[in-house]
Amino acid sequence: MSETGTVERPTATDVVVVGAGVAGLSAAVAARDAGAQVEVAEAWPQIGGLSLLSSGYLRAADDLDRAVAYLRRLSAGTLPDDGVRTLAGYLVAAPALLEALAAEVGATAFARFGAELAPFESGDLHDWTGRDALGWTGIDALPGFDRYPHASGQRGHTLVRALELAARARGVRVQTSTRVVDLLIEHAAHGRPRVGGVVLDGPDGRAAVRARRGVVLATGGFEFDATALADHVPAPGIAAIGHRGNRGDGLRLAARAGAALWHLANVHGSYGFLLPGRDVPIRNHLGGARRDDRPVGWILVDRRGRRFTNEAPRAPQDTPWKALAAIDDASGEAWASPCWLLFDDDGRRLGPLGRPAWSRPQDRYEWSADNSAEIRSGAIVVAATLDELAQRIGLDPPALRATVAAWNDQVDAGADPLGRPPGTMAPLRRAPFHALRTVPILSNTHGGPRHDAAQRVLDGDGRPIAGLWAAGELGSWFGHRYLLGGNLTEALAGGAAAGRGAAARVQAVAA
Numbered sequence: 343m344s345e346t347g348t349v350e351r352p353t354a355t356d357v358v359v360v361g362a363g364v365a366g367l368s369a370a371v372a373a374r375d376a377g378a379q380v381e382v383a384e385a386w387p388q389i390g391g392l393s394l395l396s397s398g399y400l401r402a403a404d405d406l407d408r409a410v411a412y413l414r415r416l417s418a419g420t421l422p423d424d425g426v427r428t429l430a431g432y433l434v435a436a437p438a439l440l441e442a443l444a445a446e447v448g449a450t451a452f453a454r455f456g457a458e459l460a461p462f463e464s465g466d467l468h469d470w471t472g473r474d475a476l477g478w479t480g481i482d483a484l485p486g487f488d489r490y491p492h493a494s495g496q497r498g499h500t501l502v503r504a505l506e507l508a509a510r511a512r513g514v515r516v517q518t519s520t521r522v523v524d525l526l527i528e529h530a531a532h533g534r535p536r537v538g539g540v541v542l543d544g545p546d547g548r549a550a551v552r553a554r555r556g557v558v559l560a561t562g563g564f565e566f567d568a569t570a571l572a573d574h575v576p577a578p579g580i581a582a583i584g585h586r587g588n589r590g591d592g593l594r595l596a597a598r599a600g601a602a603l604w605h606l607a608n609v610h611g612s613y614g615f616l617l618p619g620r621d622v623p624i625r626n627h628l629g630g631a632r633r634d635d636r637p638v639g640w641i642l643v644d645r646r647g648r649r650f651t652n653e654a655p656r657a658p659q660d661t662p663w664k665a666l667a668a669i670d671d672a673s674g675e676a677w678a679s680p681c682w683l684l685f686d687d688d689g690r691r692l693g694p695l696g697r698p699a700w701s702r703p704q705d706r707y708e709w710s711a712d713n714s715a716e717i718r719s720g721a722i723v724v725a726a727t728l729d730e731l732a733q734r735i736g737l738d739p740p741a742l743r744a745t746v747a748a749w750n751d752q753v754d755a756g757a758d759p760l761g762r763p764p765g766t767m768a769p770l771r772r773a774p775f776h777a778l779r780t781v782p783i784l785s786n787t788h789g790g791p792r793h794d795a796a797q798r799v800l801d802g803d804g805r806p807i808a809g810l811w812a813a814g815e816l817g818s819w820f821g822h823r824y825l826l827g828g829n830l831t832e833a834l835a836g837g838a839a840a841g842r843g844a845a846a847r848v849q850a851v852a853a
């Protein structure tokens with residue numbers, strides 16, 4: 343790999359990896375370690391994908407059987423049993439994988455379980471068997487490296503950089519600004535397809551590259567494919583905050599080879615804001631696992647002025663979009679898309695409402711610490727009374743007044759019928775009052791090709807498609823609910839499994 347990302351392109355290699363996020367880079371390193379010549383094609387001008395924007399925390403487990411128990415309940419029948427065991431195995435393997443990577447590049451890795459965890463670090467977990475086996479791992483710091491300049495994030499940058507250094511040390515070729523637009527599909531005996539390479543579209547135009555051993559699809563999500571979103575995610579108006587290079591290519595490439603697709607409807611998301619004049623949405627500030635002792639200074643109300651959801655659920659960036667997208671049976675309306683985020687002056691002072699993420703320098707935005715810049719820009723509507731606020735945002739004043747009065751009573755009683763923990767509840771009493779238009783936000787997707795425990799892509803009859811693997815968010819194991827931090831774990835460990843499998847394939851054939 344050169345600094346500029348340009349290399350002399352061979353017409354054949356052993357393994358082609360499509361996408362240079364954590365899954366793709368991990369696959370490339372593992373394939374190289376298994377003796378394969380590897381080429382990585384990355385559509386974006388820089389490596390890292392959504393992995394850069396991530397918080398960089400990986401879920402880990404210190405006991406396989408207990409992790410299996412937890413994941414079985416979490417997946418609620420959307421995964422075969424060997425899938426549950428494989429994913430649990432990834433959780434167990436993650437700390438050692440990261441420790442080895444960190445040692446190689448001179449970084450520091452951490453892994454924390456049990457009593458080492460602060461209470462809030464498990465705030466997203468349900469009280470199910472196996473909960474106590476779950477902890478966290480990650481890479482803390484990489485001497486001499488701060489962050490890549492073009493995208494938001496910090497710890498995700500460190501993880502990607504560590505993988506980039508490992509790939510570079512192995513002579514893995516990574517071509518940026520090079521999009522895979524097609525697969526080379528050969529038909530073997532009985533007409534069954536075999537993937538024999540890719541068609542690249544890069545700075546020098548289109549070219550075919552044969553993959554003697556296999557192709558690993560690691561193209562991430564489909565959050566910037568409007569058609570796929572409309573087809574699979576029942577949330578009109580949902581706005582994606584992720585990596586703009588993730589355009590659903592992996593869905594189309596895998597489908598070309600006859601892959602079955604799964605987990606398309608399982609997306610993560612929250613609620614957030616589209617500020618005037620900007621087309622990049624901003625998620626609300628709550629991230630990671632909920633802190634039960636951290637006051638959240640707002641409530642959400644729908645366009646009828648009614649509160650409709652727990653604004654601070656266990657995993658605030660993963661499930662809330664569903665409540666905003668819900669359709670009211672009587673009217674057929676999705677009353678909460680868009681909806682309004684309401685807060686008083688005390689709430690304003692609790693901190694910034696938005697937590698921007700961006701994958702291009704021109705999308706960068708810094709939310710003001712006391713929300714004053716967003717008030718000055720007019721994004722946040724301010725009024726001296728609740729009635730005036732209601733009129734300014736088109737809500738029924740008595741309805742809004744009643745909602746806020748009921749909420750303040752619930753705060754005083756420390757009991758929310760919608761399930762918000764008392765420590766997160768804050769009253770709305772101190773004028774001026776504020777409202778911010780709020781939409782459902784998409785963080786990332788999970789759909790993609792169905793695959794087996796070895797990450798081999800499967801066709802509609804459940805048979806592996808020769809020469810094709812998938813890893814990471816594309817065809818994620820998560821089909822129902824999500825385990826916070828599980829995406830990077832499956833990208834790292836599943837990417838390595840896919841890379842090893844692809845590299846090993848020809849050896850098996852040759853043997």
Ligand SMILES: Cc1cc2nc3c(=O)[nH]c(=O)nc-3n(C[C@H](O)[C@H](O)[C@H](O)COP(=O)(O)OP(=O)(O)OC[C@H]3O[C@@H](n4cnc5c(N)ncnc54)[C@H](O)[C@@H]3O)c2cc1C
Pocket residue numbers: 360361362363364365366383384385386389390391392393394395396397398399400401520521522523560561562563583584585587588589590591592699785786813814815816826827828829830831833
């Ligand atoms: C704000 C935020 C915070 C998050 N924090 C965490 C966290 O702390 N822990 C966690 O586990 N998960 C987290 N996630 C989710 C996590 O970031 C992703 O699930 C994970 O990074 C996906 O990795 P990946 O390698 O599969 O895909 P990506 O990192 O998105 O990489 C895919 C790459 O493929 C490239 N590509 C796409 N199409 C093509 C093509 N046709 N040809 C060539 N290249 C192509 C893309 O440009 C991209 O670079 C977070 C998500 C968000 C939005």
